[in-house]
Structures are given as C-alpha cells and as structure tokens.
Amino acid sequence: MMHNLMEHIRGGISHSIEQAIRTLATAGELPGDVVDVLSGAEVPLEVPKDPRHGEFASPIALAIAKRAGKPPREVASLIARELMASAERRYVEAAEIAGPGFINFRLSKQWVADSVALIRSRGSEYGRCDFGRGERVMVEFVSANPVGPLNVVNARAAAVGDTLVRLLKAAGYDAASEFYVNDAGRQVEVLAESVYARYMELKGDDYAFPEDGYRGEYVRDIAAGAMEDPRIADRLSAMNAGEARSFFREYALGHILDWQKRSLAEYQVHFDKWFSERELRATGAVETMIGEMEAAGHTYREDGALWFRSSDFGDDKDRVLVKSDGLYTYVAPDLAYHKNKLSRGFTKLVDILGPDHHGYEGRMQAGLKSFGYPDGTLEVLLLQLVTLMREGQPVKMSKRAGEFITMDDLLEEVPRDAARYFFVMRNTSSHLDFDLDLARAQSMDNPVWYIQYAYARCCSIFRQAEAAGISSDDWASADLTLLAEPSELDLVRKMAAFPDEVLSAALERAPSRIAKYGLDLASVFHSFYSECRVIGDDVALTMARLALVDAAKTVVANALNVMGIEAPERM
RNA sequence: GCGCCUGUAGCUCAGGGGAUAGAGCAACGGACUUCUAAUCCGUGGGCCGCAGGUUCGAUUCCUGCCAGGCGCGCCA
Structure with missing residues (x-):
C-alpha cells in the first residue's frame, strides 16, 4: 500500500x-x-x-x-x-x-484530492513507513547513576530518547529503549557510606560524613525512612557496621531506582528494559570479554594495570580496563554491556549521552572496532547543556549550595507536555535555554498550546458539524478537487510532507524536526481556519473542507503522538 | 594545550550546495453579528563571526583564525 x-x-x-x-x-x-x-x-x-x-x-x-x-x-x-x-x-x-x-x-488538483484521501485512509498510520525493514536498533538513554534524583539533562535525554524511539518505529525499525543501571561501581559504595553516615548521625553517634559523599537531603530521608520502620530498625540495631553499610547499599539503591522509575513513568517515558550492570557482571561477561581481548593481543600490562590498546582503534590514548587494585574501571563493564546488546541481535546501537561524556565515545567505538563490528554500529548522540530561564534570567544551580533543580521539581512547575516539547524542540547538539515561564504559560506564545489548540479547533468544528446534523458519512465521498484556496493548498502541502519529515527526523536522529514541523503545521492550519469558513451554505464545499479538517486533525495528532504529547479535544 | 559543541534579525532559534535567507518573541498597524481572538493579516528589522579555498553557484562543504559553552582521572 x-x-x-x-x-x-x-x-x-x-x-x-x-x-x-x-x-x-x-x-x-x-x-x-x-x-x-x-x-x-x-x-x-x-x-x-x-x-x-x-x-x-x-x-x-x-x-x-x-x-x-x-x-x-x-x-x-x-x-x-x-x-x-x-x-x-x-x-x-x-x-x-x-x-x-x-x-x-x-x-494538479488530483494531487490535492489524493493527498487528503490518503491521509484519511491511513489515519493514525499516516506518516509511518517500512524504510527500516525491521532492523533492530537499540537506543540507550538517561542511564543515570542510581545514586540520586534525575536532573534536567536526564529529562532532556528522556524526551529526546523516547521521541527518537517512536520515530524509528514509525520509520519501520524494530527499535527498543534501554536504561543501563550502574549498580555495581564505586559510587554505589559511596552512596551506601553516605546513607550509613546519615543513619549514625540521626542515631546521635559521632561519625564523619565521607569526603566525597552525596550530600543531598534525600540521603538523610532514606536513612530516616529505614529507622522509622520498626522492623527494619530492629534488624539494623543487631547489625555490625559492615552489615549495616551493606544493608543501606541495597536499601538506598532500591529506593532511588524506584524513584527514578516513577519519575520517568510520570513523564510518559517507557523503557523496554532496565539493564543491571550487576547482573551483567554476575554472568561473567566482563571476564570473558577481557579474556578475549587479551587473547587477541589488544591488551598489555603496565604499572600494575591492564590496558586496552584503544589507540590502535582510533581512540586518543589507551585505556585502563583493570586498575592496579584489581577492580574494573567503568570502561570494561561498559564495553561488555555494548557487546551484550549486539549479542542480543541489535545491529545498530544509539547512545544518548550528556555533554560531559564526549570522551566516552572514542573508547566505546575503539572497543567495538576491536571486536570486529563494522564502523557505524554505534552512534553517539551528545546532548548539550540545559539552562533553565526564569524571568529572563538563568536559574543558578549549584550542587554544593543545594540549589539544584531535579526533573521532579521541573515537572511540578511545568506541565508534562510542555516539558517534553521544550526538550525536543532544539537540535540535540545545541545548548537549550528552557524558558520556565513560557512553558507554564497558557497562551498563544507557548508553542505546545499553539499546536494542541489546532487539534482542539478541528474537534470543535466536528462538534459543530454534528450539531448541524452532518455525519462523517456525508463527507466521506466529498469532491476534494474543490479545495483550491491558497490557504487550503498550503495546508495540503504541509500535510503531504509529513511522511518525508518523519523519515528524515528518524534518519538524522533529529527529534527537533518534528517539533518544528508540528509548529509549522499548526500555523498553516490556523491560517486556513481564519481564511476559510468550513461549515457554510455551499454544501459540496463544506463537505470537502470537513474532509480536509479531518485530515488535518489526523496529521496534528500523529505529529503530537510521535513526541509523546497529548492531543486534547477541548481547551 | 588538546577534544567536543555553538556563532544566522534586538532576543530565542530553524534551514544546511541552488532562486528574493526563514519562524516565534519583542516593536508598530490592522481583523471578532460567523465553526474557540488560546487565532489571523500586515510593516519595519540581516557583511548568515572573520579570512581564504573547492565550483556554474557557498550562509551551507574544506582549511585557518576569532569569540562563547563544556570536557580532558587507574571517576561514571
């Protein structure tokens, strides 16, 4: 078809x-x-x-x-x-x-008529294609460390990643989303130590807070939560220091992971899998991989550490896999994780990373290259920073001073749909100024409202039509060649471009294109609306325009849907 | 010093070998007895950071420079 x-x-x-x-x-x-x-x-x-x-x-x-x-x-x-x-x-x-x-x-006019007819027959499928031929693509994003709340860049990554997955699916790829949980590294120990220190402090014991510990209020809350539960408090009092730290590690990890999952669920971002680093390590995958790298001659020992000759594969310099203390650096399990993804049948990997991880790409690319995977197997999308703006001024955020806006804080302040749109509306490679006042504004300046309003207006027209006794059967066979006003043709032209737009956005990994498209589509729709009266005395023209509005309603909804944004029937 | 990203209207940003470089905001002027004015229409506003190169053609690609942001651990 x-x-x-x-x-x-x-x-x-x-x-x-x-x-x-x-x-x-x-x-x-x-x-x-x-x-x-x-x-x-x-x-x-x-x-x-x-x-x-x-x-x-x-x-x-x-x-x-x-x-x-x-x-x-x-x-x-x-x-x-x-x-x-x-x-x-x-x-x-x-x-x-x-x-x-x-x-x-x-x-010709035939093109106008066929375009509208095609949209109406495809409905929610309009814009989708089979270009990807079912190729399996994994998009990994957010992957925040399970040691604290999600931040604003995580929120950007979530919106971009989720939209990209939807775009890839629309373009015919078998796309999956994954969140990699770093639940095995040193930072988890630091978290355990931090919670333990707060616990000792709450008990009134003199105990030094770790130098590099996590100082957020949530750490204290987690410790307090455990103490307030009588069953846990009993068990804790019977534990020695080592046992208590170990308990708090699991307890805190569970809490924070649940918290992150809840935040993302509220944001309407779904992950097909939350992949645990710990479980990966438990399978022995890291040892196996290192053994293979050694056997292939891609490693050497120096200063008591095991190094990967990543510079042989395009990296700036060689990287340590196993530290002199015998522990892995993050590089080893991360490489094993990427290898694992490919072993599960994915042929294309996309990693969405924050701006502080750009050095990471060379290491991973070198690793995959040394394993023999073709160039282009892994694509890294580096997101740039987000600056929150309030009253025209950047919101200062300092971890040390505790002035830190989390993803939850943000979603409390602005509606979810607005947040998702704002995070997706810029090129991933551009810094993003997020105007909190605008995102919250229920006004024509707010692009999300502007697009949603186009949809609501379509619905309103159909309510009017129904009230006038016109049913969808009446315009199903409308003469679409009657559509000839410039604003009608502009609308058709824009709608006809949607499938190309979806495919380009997917292939360029550029969700922002759809955000822009939605705005442009809404704009031509609003122009049409004020230029052309839909329900009028000319019955044939009314029917043709109702069909056009029906198509517009579909395309606006499809564009919003690909960004994970609601299409409201009334506003 | 090295690496990544960014320099386009007063502001926030699209575009990315092709015709007269676009949008929103801000400024100014219009449009509601009619399907939601949460909208629309119009006006003004530009050495597309600078300098070279590639070619029929460069704001777009290449090189160098200038400016800004971020990063550069046996941290993740």
Whole structure:
C-alpha cells in the first residue's frame, strides 16, 4: 500500500526527467555524454521553499549545462518540452522554467484530492513507513547513576530518547529503549557510606560524613525512612557496621531506582528494559570479554594495570580496563554491556549521552572496532547543556549550595507536555535555554498550546458539524478537487510532507524536526481556519473542507503522538 | 594545550550546495453579528563571526583564525 504520495510522485518525475534526457541525447539535441551525469543516483528533485515555485523543482539543467554546451535555461526548456510530451500526467500539471534554469513542477488538483484521501485512509498510520525493514536498533538513554534524583539533562535525554524511539518505529525499525543501571561501581559504595553516615548521625553517634559523599537531603530521608520502620530498625540495631553499610547499599539503591522509575513513568517515558550492570557482571561477561581481548593481543600490562590498546582503534590514548587494585574501571563493564546488546541481535546501537561524556565515545567505538563490528554500529548522540530561564534570567544551580533543580521539581512547575516539547524542540547538539515561564504559560506564545489548540479547533468544528446534523458519512465521498484556496493548498502541502519529515527526523536522529514541523503545521492550519469558513451554505464545499479538517486533525495528532504529547479535544 | 559543541534579525532559534535567507518573541498597524481572538493579516528589522579555498553557484562543504559553552582521572 502506498504510504507517501510525495515520494511516489517524486520518483515518477525523477524517472521522467532521466528518460527525457536520454531521449534528447539519442536524438542528438544534447551531446551523448550528458547521460554520464545520470549514472547512479536519481535525478535530484527538491521541494522549493517558496510555494510559487511549485511543488517540486529540479536543478538538473544547471548541473548538466556545462557538459551540454548550452545555457542552463535552454537545456531546461528542452528537457521540460520532452518531459511534458511523454510523461504520465496524472499529477504533473505543468513544468516551468524559472530563475537561472530550474524546472519547476506544478501539481494538479488530483494531487490535492489524493493527498487528503490518503491521509484519511491511513489515519493514525499516516506518516509511518517500512524504510527500516525491521532492523533492530537499540537506543540507550538517561542511564543515570542510581545514586540520586534525575536532573534536567536526564529529562532532556528522556524526551529526546523516547521521541527518537517512536520515530524509528514509525520509520519501520524494530527499535527498543534501554536504561543501563550502574549498580555495581564505586559510587554505589559511596552512596551506601553516605546513607550509613546519615543513619549514625540521626542515631546521635559521632561519625564523619565521607569526603566525597552525596550530600543531598534525600540521603538523610532514606536513612530516616529505614529507622522509622520498626522492623527494619530492629534488624539494623543487631547489625555490625559492615552489615549495616551493606544493608543501606541495597536499601538506598532500591529506593532511588524506584524513584527514578516513577519519575520517568510520570513523564510518559517507557523503557523496554532496565539493564543491571550487576547482573551483567554476575554472568561473567566482563571476564570473558577481557579474556578475549587479551587473547587477541589488544591488551598489555603496565604499572600494575591492564590496558586496552584503544589507540590502535582510533581512540586518543589507551585505556585502563583493570586498575592496579584489581577492580574494573567503568570502561570494561561498559564495553561488555555494548557487546551484550549486539549479542542480543541489535545491529545498530544509539547512545544518548550528556555533554560531559564526549570522551566516552572514542573508547566505546575503539572497543567495538576491536571486536570486529563494522564502523557505524554505534552512534553517539551528545546532548548539550540545559539552562533553565526564569524571568529572563538563568536559574543558578549549584550542587554544593543545594540549589539544584531535579526533573521532579521541573515537572511540578511545568506541565508534562510542555516539558517534553521544550526538550525536543532544539537540535540535540545545541545548548537549550528552557524558558520556565513560557512553558507554564497558557497562551498563544507557548508553542505546545499553539499546536494542541489546532487539534482542539478541528474537534470543535466536528462538534459543530454534528450539531448541524452532518455525519462523517456525508463527507466521506466529498469532491476534494474543490479545495483550491491558497490557504487550503498550503495546508495540503504541509500535510503531504509529513511522511518525508518523519523519515528524515528518524534518519538524522533529529527529534527537533518534528517539533518544528508540528509548529509549522499548526500555523498553516490556523491560517486556513481564519481564511476559510468550513461549515457554510455551499454544501459540496463544506463537505470537502470537513474532509480536509479531518485530515488535518489526523496529521496534528500523529505529529503530537510521535513526541509523546497529548492531543486534547477541548481547551 | 588538546577534544567536543555553538556563532544566522534586538532576543530565542530553524534551514544546511541552488532562486528574493526563514519562524516565534519583542516593536508598530490592522481583523471578532460567523465553526474557540488560546487565532489571523500586515510593516519595519540581516557583511548568515572573520579570512581564504573547492565550483556554474557557498550562509551551507574544506582549511585557518576569532569569540562563547563544556570536557580532558587507574571517576561514571
């Protein structure tokens, strides 16, 4: 079944241009060697920024003019003439020469009608395609250490990661999301020690708080929570220091993990799997991997440590796998984890990391390369920082001073839909200024409201139609060729671009494209709404416009859905 | 010093070899007896950081420089 009309038409035009050039070359109107330019890729067709230049434009004449030995505009008109004489004409109404030698293609009313009909028949599937052919992709994101609350960059990662997974699924990939839980490292011991210290303090014992301990209030709360539970308090009083620390490690870990899971669930971010580093280690996967690396000669011993020759595989320098004290650095289990992902059948891995992890990529890439996986198996998406803005001023955050805004704090302050949209609306590689006042604002300035309002307006029109005794059967067979106003065509054009937009966003790993698209779509819809009265005296036109609004409602909903944002029927 | 990211309208940012570089906000001026004015329409506003290079064509690609952010552990 066709799912992208624009793609279909583009392919047809490209093919026709190629045929036209071949015909002209054979007929001697163009030199024979111009066809060399055609070898390989499809003839380029772009969507002009300015709609006056038609639905498609080809710069092919500019590219081959030199070889053809004729001015670009002359080459363009030869091609256009040949093309219009031979091409299939269901959708192409005219091919015009413009500017320095572009061939602009204007599409027919049939295209408008078929576009709207396609959207209405595909419904919530509109925008999806099978490009990925079921390739298994794993997106790992957030993966915050289980030693404290989720922060604002984690919230950005959650929104971006979740949207990317939805995009990949829409593009036909078998995409899965995973949260890697670092529950085995030194930091977990530091957490245990921190909670234990607070426990001793609450008991009134003199006990030094660890130098590098976690000083957040939550650490004290966890200790207090344990003491307030009589059954736990009893057991604790019978434990020696080692046993108590060990108890607190598990107790705190469980609490914090639950907390993180709850925060993300509230944020509507779902993970297919929470993968425990501890469980990975328990399988012996790390030892096995290191054994294989040693056997392959990718390691050496120096200063009592075991090193990975990562610089042989593109890293800046070699990395320690096993420290001189016999413990692993994070590199060893992390590499084993990535190997594990691939062993589960994923052929493509995407890691979404915070800006402080950029050095990490070289190590992981080197590791996977040394294991023999092809380049491009792992893609790292580095998120840049988030600055919260309040009243036009950056919100100062200092861990030391305890002025720290967590993801939970943020979600208490701004609605979930707004937070998700704001985190996704910028390029991942750009710093993000998050305007708290704007995200909270119930006004036209707020882009989330603006898009949601477009959906609500569609619903409102249908409520009116129903009140007027019009049912969906009445417009199912509307004459869609009646849609001809500029604002109607702008809307159709924008909706027709949605499948391309979804695919590009997925392939470029650029969720921000969909955020932008949603805003643009809402904008053309609102223009249409004020330009064209939908329910009016002209019955045929009313039906055509109801069908158009039905399509718009679908596309707005699909765009919001891919970002995990609600589409409200009333506002 | 090295690495990553970013320099586009007053502000926040899109775009990413192609036609006259876009949007929102801010400023100014208009539009509701009609499906939600939470909206729409219009006006002004730009050496696309600087300098070279690649080519039919560069804001876009390459190199160098300048500026800002972040990072550079046998921490994760």
